[in-house]
Amino acid sequence: MHLRSGKVAMKQLSGLDAVFLHLETPQMPMHVGALHLFERAPGTRGRFAAALRRHVASRLPIAPPLRRRLVPMPLNLANPAWEPAVPDLAWHVVEHRLPAGSGLAELEALVGRLHPVLLDRERPLWRFHVIEGLAPGPDRRRRVALYTQLHHAAVDGQAAVALAQALLDTTPEPRDVAVAARPARRFRLGTPQLLGGLLSNELRQVGGLIKAVPGSAVALGQMARQGLGGLAGSAVQRLRALLRPPAEAAAGASRAVVGNLGLAPRTPFNASVTETRAFATVGLPLRELKLLRKALDASLNDVVMMVCSGALRHWFLQAAAQGRPGLPRRSLVAAVPVSLRAAGDATANNQAAMTLVKLGTHLADRAERVAYLRAASASMKQNLGSIKTLMPLDFPSLGLPWLLGTATRLAGRTRLAERIPPVANVVISNVPGPGFPLYLAGARMLSNHPASIVVHGLALNITVQTYDQSLDVGLMACGRAMPDVQVLAAAMREELEALLQWASA
Structure with a gap:
């Protein structure tokens, strides 16, 4: 919805965008971001x-998500709107200083402390944390880190990449931006205008949903038939028929049937989250991942899932050795975001849905586990068209802020996530990124590790993004459910090496 008065325009948040506002609590911050490591050029002086x-001031004209803030609807009846705003960069770009000579462990711990801090809804919903005090690189060049926070109501993974393209450069010398920023006028529409536009938008959304019902019914029928077909067959029996060599196992995976519908086993991750966070990072060489992809004739996303599967299996086996809950007998299930964006669409909003993939963690044999995961991934891809048809990006919101906000707080207080059967155990997200080095304010970016969201019932989030010659992984977990997330990060590196050895045997 667009509300206008003179030259001022406000756009009401879509249903999907606003959900991230309504679900936010102190236990569930709804911002995403990343931990970046930068190297400053020799001879650079001054504070980063x-x-x-x-x-940032020079890039604001081409970075709309950084120069808008929320306008609530009267009585919080429906989704808020965006209005133009001038960010106070002294507040939005803040500096932290670690003890001199600090390294990755100190950085990860600081991000774990900063991530639960909610963004100020009276300001544009972003903040950049500059972190000084790091040990210099091997060539004694000065290093500095940046932890970014962007509210998920404003951007999804692809929109965040588009924003990064506006802020980052391909050379140490920042490019000129010749777009003039429109001045933000501090003007808000009156209650009658807001209510009139709100009711008009609600009617339009209801009409859109009614038109979508026939297509959604067809998509549901297709998904149900595919799901029942997958459940009817015995996946294990089919997998035993697969040959052991990796190449043949990869080819045979396309003949196996693994349905992704059904409940997930209960794990320590299926818990109500607290206000604490544990964060870890790992960089996986992109060259090795591509070699594995070629050897298995798989997609890069399939290879990422294979690495996560083996690493999670390792983590649970180690936990069992320490007397904690061990590896479930049934496969862990990953909730996997999928983009609904059309090619070239860089709109700063959310256009994504969620699907499920079984990870095959219950299989000790690596050939069977890889084939199982390939089959599960193929089944998921078959359902993507139906998922895109089913998932509305916008829907009526009258009363939704009250309803969702109250329900979320009640679910947290009653620990509902530990009472209902889980459908997934972990979120695994893969965001494509640039394959070349980038620069920010003249400093070269060395790494780009995502920092994402955990929610009640899904206390672990693994998000990966390709950057330059690396696949940078960020693992965010509830500090109570998984305080040793660094163990899982190390296991991902070990699993990649094991997969490479197995594939080359």
Whole structure:
């Protein structure tokens, strides 16, 4: 919905965008971001925070998510709207200083402390944390880190990539941006205008949903038939017929049937989350991942899932050895976001849905586990068209802020996530990124590890993004459910090496 008065325009948030606002609590912050490591050019003087403020100021004209803030509807009856705003860069770009010579462990711990802090809804919903005090690189060049926070109501993974393209450069010398920013006028529409536009938008959304009902019914029928077909066959029996060599196992996976519908086993991750976070990172060489992809004739996303599967299996086996809950007998299930964006669409909003993939963690034999996961991934891809048809990006929101907000708080207080059967155990998200080095305010970015969201019932999030010659992984977990997330990060590196050895045997 667009509400206008003179030259001022406000756009009401879509249903999907606003859900991230309504679900937010102190236990479930709904912002995403990343931990970046930068190397400053030799001879560079001054504080990086000051340079970054100047740089961001020059890019605001081409970075709409950084210069808008929320306008609530009267009585919080429906989704809020965006209005233009001028960010206070002294507040939005803040500096932290670690003890001199700090490294990755100190960085990860700081992100774990910063991530639960909610963004101020009276301001544009973002904040950049510059982190000084790091040990220099091997060539003694000065290093600095940046932890970014962007509310998920404003961007999804692909929109965040588009924003990064506006802020980052391909050379140390920042490019000129010749777009003039429109001045933000501090003007808000009156209650009658807001209510009139709100009711008009609600009617339009109801009409859109009614038109979508026939297509959704067909999609549901297709998914049900595919799901029942997958459940009817015995996946294990089919997999035993597969040959052991990796190449043949990969080819045979396309003949196996693994249905992704059904409940997931209960794990320590299926818990109500607290206000604490544990964060870990790992960088996987992109060259090795591509070699594995070629050897198995698989997609890069399939290879990522294979690495996660083996690493999770390792983590649970180690937990069992320490007297904690061990590996479930049934496969863990990953909730996997999928983009609904059309090619070239860089709109700063959310256009994504969620699907499920079984990870095959219950299978000790690596050939069977890889084939199982390939089959599960193929089944998921068959349902993607139906999922895109079913998932509305916008829907009526009258009363939704009250309803969702109250339900979320009640679910947290009653620990509902530990009472209902889980449908997934972990979120695994793969966001494509650039295959070349980038620069920010003249500093070269060395790594780009995502920092994402955990929610009640899904206390672990693994998000990966390709950057330059690496696949940078960010693992965010509830500090109570999984305080040793660094163990899982190390297991991902070990699993990649094991898969490479197995595939080359």
